[in-house]
Amino acid sequence: MQDTPGSDLDFIYGQFENFIQKFFSEREACYEYGELFRPLYYDLCEFVGRKGKRIRPLLLMMSYRALGGQKSFSDESVLRCAISLELLHSFILIHDDVIDRSEKRRGLPTFHKLVEQRLNRLDGQERVGQNVAVVMGDMVFAMAIRALLEADLPAEVRDRLMGRFLGYATDTGCGEIYDILLGVRDITRVSREDILKMYHLKTTLYTFEAPCAMGAILAGASEGKVKLLCEMAEPLGLAFQIQNDLLEFSHFESDDLLLSTDILEGKKTLLIREAFDRLNEVDKTFMQMCLNAPVRTESTILKVKDLIQKSRAVAYLEQKSLELFEETDRKLDAAEFSEHERQELRGMFKAIQQQVRVVSAAPQAPKKSKIFSS
Amino acid sequence: MQDTPGSDLDFIYGQFENFIQKFFSEREACYEYGELFRPLYYDLCEFVGRKGKRIRPLLLMMSYRALGGQKSFSDESVLRCAISLELLHSFILIHDDVIDRSEKRRGLPTFHKLVEQRLNRLDGQERVGQNVAVVMGDMVFAMAIRALLEADLPAEVRDRLMGRFLGYATDTGCGEIYDILLGVRDITRVSREDILKMYHLKTTLYTFEAPCAMGAILAGASEGKVKLLCEMAEPLGLAFQIQNDLLEFSHFESDDLLLSTDILEGKKTLLIREAFDRLNEVDKTFMQMCLNAPVRTESTILKVKDLIQKSRAVAYLEQKSLELFEETDRKLDAAEFSEHERQELRGMFKAIQQQVRVVSAAPQAPKKSKIFSS
Numbered sequence: 001m002q003d004t005p006g007s008d009l010d011f012i013y014g015q016f017e018n019f020i021q022k023f024f025s026e027r028e029a030c031y032e033y034g035e036l037f038r039p040l041y042y043d044l045c046e047f048v049g050r051k052g053k054r055i056r057p058l059l060l061m062m063s064y065r066a067l068g069g070q071k072s073f074s075d076e077s078v079l080r081c082a083i084s085l086e087l088l089h090s091f092i093l094i095h096d097d098v099i100d101r102s103e104k105r106r107g108l109p110t111f112h113k114l115v116e117q118r119l120n121r122l123d124g125q126e127r128v129g130q131n132v133a134v135v136m137g138d139m140v141f142a143m144a145i146r147a148l149l150e151a152d153l154p155a156e157v158r159d160r161l162m163g164r165f166l167g168y169a170t171d172t173g174c175g176e177i178y179d180i181l182l183g184v185r186d187i188t189r190v191s192r193e194d195i196l197k198m199y200h201l202k203t204t205l206y207t208f209e210a211p212c213a214m215g216a217i218l219a220g221a222s223e224g225k226v227k228l229l230c231e232m233a234e235p236l237g238l239a240f241q242i243q244n245d246l247l248e249f250s251h252f253e254s255d256d257l258l259l260s261t262d263i264l265e266g267k268k269t270l271l272i273r274e275a276f277d278r279l280n281e282v283d284k285t286f287m288q289m290c291l292n293a294p295v296r297t298e299s300t301i302l303k304v305k306d307l308i309q310k311s312r313a314v315a316y317l318e319q320k321s322l323e324l325f326e327e328t329d330r331k332l333d334a335a336e337f338s339e340h341e342r343q344e345l346r347g348m349f350k351a352i353q354q355q356v357r358v359v360s361a362a363p364q365a366p367k368k369s370k371i372f373s374s
Numbered sequence: 375m376q377d378t379p380g381s382d383l384d385f386i387y388g389q390f391e392n393f394i395q396k397f398f399s400e401r402e403a404c405y406e407y408g409e410l411f412r413p414l415y416y417d418l419c420e421f422v423g424r425k426g427k428r429i430r431p432l433l434l435m436m437s438y439r440a441l442g443g444q445k446s447f448s449d450e451s452v453l454r455c456a457i458s459l460e461l462l463h464s465f466i467l468i469h470d471d472v473i474d475r476s477e478k479r480r481g482l483p484t485f486h487k488l489v490e491q492r493l494n495r496l497d498g499q500e501r502v503g504q505n506v507a508v509v510m511g512d513m514v515f516a517m518a519i520r521a522l523l524e525a526d527l528p529a530e531v532r533d534r535l536m537g538r539f540l541g542y543a544t545d546t547g548c549g550e551i552y553d554i555l556l557g558v559r560d561i562t563r564v565s566r567e568d569i570l571k572m573y574h575l576k577t578t579l580y581t582f583e584a585p586c587a588m589g590a591i592l593a594g595a596s597e598g599k600v601k602l603l604c605e606m607a608e609p610l611g612l613a614f615q616i617q618n619d620l621l622e623f624s625h626f627e628s629d630d631l632l633l634s635t636d637i638l639e640g641k642k643t644l645l646i647r648e649a650f651d652r653l654n655e656v657d658k659t660f661m662q663m664c665l666n667a668p669v670r671t672e673s674t675i676l677k678v679k680d681l682i683q684k685s686r687a688v689a690y691l692e693q694k695s696l697e698l699f700e701e702t703d704r705k706l707d708a709a710e711f712s713e714h715e716r717q718e719l720r721g722m723f724k725a726i727q728q729q730v731r732v733v734s735a736a737p738q739a740p741k742k743s744k745i746f747s748s
Contacts, residue, residue, distance in 0.1 A: 155529035
């Protein structure tokens with residue numbers, strides 16, 4: 001694996017994609033609720049089946065193997081655990097998109113927009129679409145748990161997995177609530193710590209920690225090793241989210257204003273916070289005014305863009321995200337794994353970094369400073 | 375139990391109420407997400423702790439005992455199963471209230487209104503309240519499953535319970551979607567069968583079938599007996615919902631227009647459908663116009679009320695609901711239970727009917743016709 005992380009990843013990816021299709025075909029009989037519901041099931045198949053990065057299932061399957069898991073990647077018990085995380089993700093996306101009133105997801109309509117489109121002659125179709133999507137999200141959450149429940153595993157392994165899974169789902173919910181509540185606070189009342197906490201709860205835990213921990217548990221790893229993996233997932237998760245902020249901003253800088261939902265929504269991202277910190281008092285006031293405007297117009301949005309550029313926060317965060325990727329590697333080097341495990345995990349982190357990386361390595365050697373220690 | 379269903383019910387009710395408090399106290403440590411989240415946890419405690427009928431936990435505990443369960447009602451494994459259904463109910467209510475934009479629940483603010491009130495100086499507080507409530511509902515769903523997962527039970531019993539629980543949650547979701555989609559259809563395109571199906575999926579299954587089946591499984595009952603109980607739950611569930619329609623309408627008839635959300639929302643209830651069927655062509659047209667009006671004004675609502683009264687559908691449904699209660703009793707008499715089981719179950723159904731009954735028995739002897747057979 002260490003020589004060809006890319007092609008290995010392609011293989012696992014392919015296995016997983018096939019399984020999604022198989023899973024939804026088999027599952028169809030459980031959703032035989034009649035003609036009114038059927039199109040929604042197909043919409044869901046399409047939504048979950050859209051080309052995505054599949055970070056969570058890939059990480060789960062790779063960490064399973066890295067920690068000594070012996071089953072092949074076509075084994076259904078492994079694939080069921082993997083799909084439970086992908087379905088958790090789909091459920092979160094469906095609700096998130098309703099909450100943010102987003103219109104696009106993976107280049108196609110969000111779930112509530114799909115429903116809305118089916119109702120195009122009706123009054124109140126927008127609200128109906130959102131309402132149906134909320135409930136459909138709930139059903140996907142139940143589907144995710146069922147996938148895990150039905151994995152053919154020893155009872156105690158499944159209990160450990162289920163306990164973790166529900167814990168992560170809860171953490172993620174709290175992170176989303178932080179996101180909503182911080183979004184309506186004035187930027188001066190949102191600390192960097194608040195944002196880091198929100199990022200950790202909302203994304204890192206279910207995207208990086210959950211698959212690493214669950215893959216390891218599935219392989220029969222000790223709690224000690226699971227804990228080490230969780231520690232490595234932390235900087236990786238933050239790096240991923242910084243890269244995400246930067247990606248959104250690059251769309252924003254190019255042209256597609258509609259794509260950068262976070263800025264349109266007045267979300268308190270780390271980019272906004274870091275930019276704000278670097279502005280002089282006059283510019284800070286401008287930024288505050290723009291973020292607090294009840295309706296964001298093109299001019300307020302462009303002003304925010306200018307202020308972010310002026311702050312040079314982008315360069316700072318590019319550097320930080322690279323350092324965070326390195327932090328994961330350093331933690332791996334220091335952790336008590338066998339040489340084989342370490343090699344496998346290195347391949348896994350490398351492959352995942354390639355999947356998520358937007359910003360490529362800067363030419364200068366990155367500093368080894370402790371990140372966000374202040 | 376058969377002699378004093380009332381006082382026995384009071385005892386079980388008391389045990390369960392005490393457990394809710396204990397559960398939320400113990401659980402608090404799992405929701406230690408900081409000061410921003412803490413008030414929401416307390417709001418949730420208040421919301422779940424509000425005086426309710428507790429039909430689901432009571433039915434679960436009583437059917438457990440009726441089918442030979444030996445543990446006392448202070449046993450945590452039984453109480454955890456019971457609370458999992460009450461939490462499922464809370465989760466459903468929280469989402470339902472957001473979907474219907476309801477303002478009151480059990481005489482107090484709905485969950486999203488509680489959140490909204492905490493944000494009273496902010497712009498967009500209404501939407502923030504709804505968004506937070508959607509996510510909080512998700513977290514309550516996870517809490518419900520966790521309660522069941524942590525019940526100290528043999529693995530195979532818990533798996534059976536969990537499988538059923540997730541199935542019922544899924545059915546309920548589909549029922550809610552039917553409710554939403556039928557709500558925006560013209561009444562002429564909503565059949566009585568559509569409404570009966572929606573009632574069954576949305577309410578009967580998780581309110582009556584789930585607790586009966588889960589209580590029986592917990593007691594170690596065979597699948598055969600579980601199935602018999604499910605068949606008895608069906609007419610009981612429909613009777614309950616008819617009584618609910620009638621209760622809403624009686625509020626509506628008295629004065630409190632705000633209370634009758636279903637009619638305000640243009641929901642396709644059985645009462646609306648039965649009334650429509652009994653009207654002449656001119657009145658049918660009026661009813662259609664009122665139900666389809668994009669904004670319901672006082673005059674359209676009063677017109678609907680008049681038409682329902684004119685139709686005499688209320689008297690018909692009062693009679694039907696009494697017949698349905700009897701149908702449950704008849705099914706019990708015919709089912710293959712031991713005499714002891716039958717006696718216990720009779721006590722249970724009697725106690726629950728007293729809890730849910732709004733309309734008291736009519737003086738004339740009810741007919742034994744098959745209900746809704748056409």
